[in-house]
Amino acid sequence: MLYWDESLATGIAVVDEDHRGLFGLIKVIDDAKNSDVFGDKVCAAIEALNDYAHDHFRREEALMLLSGYIARTRHEDEHKSFSITMKRLLQLYQVSPNLVSISGVVVYLTDWLRGHIAYSDQAYVNSMRECGQLIDIASQNLLNNIDLNF
Ligand SMILES: [Fe+2]
Numbered sequence: 001m002l003y004w005d006e007s008l009a010t011g012i013a014v015v016d017e018d019h020r021g022l023f024g025l026i027k028v029i030d031d032a033k034n035s036d037v038f039g040d041k042v043c044a045a046i047e048a049l050n051d052y053a054h055d056h057f058r059r060e061e062a063l064m065l066l067s068g069y070i071a072r073t074r075h076e077d078e079h080k081s082f083s084i085t086m087k088r089l090l091q092l093y094q095v096s097p098n099l100v101s102i103s104g105v106v107v108y109l110t111d112w113l114r115g116h117i118a119y120s121d122q123a124y125v126n127s128m129r130e131c132g133q134l135i136d137i138a139s140q141n142l143l144n145n146i147d148l149n150f
């Protein structure tokens, strides 16, 4: 499924808003593949997703640090590994677009994001809830700095 839904909610405003945005950008990649003769739209859409994922990971990592989440390093490694995969994918697509199935990429991205949110992101929720108001305030401040116009 290409959309965020309530089953993925963490209850942390900035995180849920980011996750909605990430699914929205995967949909942009999916839409671009149908109308893209030269590959420019797909490249731009993948770059936009990379940029937004980078920002989201930094916000999430700041909240994990603030809450003292014990498995933060392992979680950050998952973010890093995803970013490396995406960078390589973009490079490959720019050089040899015919070697990359964008439909396959969309399936990979959707599966990765759903799995990561459902298991790795949900795993820090209790730790953040224990911090109560501190995380609420930080989350709200981060949310105020997000540019949601993409
Ligand atoms: Fe994460």
Ligand SMILES: [Fe+2]
Residues within 6 Å of the ligand: 015, 019, 056, 060, 117, 121
């Ligand atoms: Fe996340």
